Amino acid sequence: MQEQQAGATDRGRVWRQDQQPAYPSWDASSPATVYGASPARRRGRRSGRRRGRAALAFGVVLLLAAVGVVWWLTRPPTLPTIPAQYLATVQSAAKTCPELSVPMLAAQLDAESHWDPRADSGQAQGIAQFHPSTWAEWGKDFTGDGKADVWNPADAIPAQGAYMCHLFKQVKNVPGDPTQLALAAYNAGPGAVLKARGIPEIPETQNYVNRIEALIPKYTQTYTKQISASPSPPGN
Missing domain, CATH: 1.20.5 (Single alpha-helices involved in coiled-coils or other helix-helix interfaces)
Incomplete structure (x- = not known):
């Protein structure tokens, strides 16, 4: 009886092939089984x-x-600044006559040579770009070394100030802005300004004057900061 029941039980556990449960096959040798994904899939993920x-x-x-x-x-625009090694020389030159100012001379030197004491255009020389004939008349030995050197800023910048004061006097009866007229005379010569009764219609001269006029307020701003940052002389 027990054998019949066991046989019945065993027969009850036998499934036909078309009744096998839909479990996935498991193969211990398959990498997908061991690592959970195929190599191609892992490469795709990486x-x-x-x-x-x-x-x-x-x-x-x-x-x-x-x-x-x-x-x-x-960004805020970068403003030009007087190079520290020339500051005292420009300040001294600006005292040559009342018409001059430190920012004006600084702007003029910027326009002339970008503060390069070795600048040579072929017709003008040095930091203040003096023509040889003009330097022969206005160049002086301001340093006391026995030589009036157009390549030495310590000679050229004071000569620039002295020549500009002369030009202010030359154009004082010409209608127009005195500073613009003097600058035009520095570039084109006083004779051209007197003949034109104003700034000559020379593009180079007009651009020269306009450029310096645009630089003056910038140098005014930075010069104010320079002198406020400079230590006061002893006793002041």
Whole structure:
């Protein structure tokens, strides 16, 4: 009886092939079974992560580039400053006559040579760009070394101040702004200003005057900061 029941039980556990449960096959030798994914799928995931990191890095680069462009477009303009080694010389030259000022002489030197004492245009020389014939008349040995040297700013800048004072006198009866007229005379010669009864219609001269006029307020701003930052002489 027990054998019949056991046989019945065993027969009850026997499934036909078309009644096998839909369980996935398991093969211990399959890498997909051991690691949970096929090699191709794992490579795909790694490749996807690499692409994601590359896209993130590219986005960061674009963001930094955009920030740099915005900074460049919105940065405050850089203002010109009198080089420290020439400051005292320009201050002294500006005292030559009342018409001169430190910012004006500084702006003129900037326009003439960009503060380069070795500047040579072929027709004018030195930091103040004197023509040889003009230097022969106005160049002096301001340093006391026995030589009037157009290449020495310590000689050229005081000569610039003295010559500008002379030009202010030359054009004083010409209608117009005295500073603009004197600057035009420095560039084109006083005879050209007197003949034109104003600034000559010479593009180079007109651009020269306009450039210096634009630089004067900038040098005024930076010169004010320079003298406020300079230590006061003893006893003051």
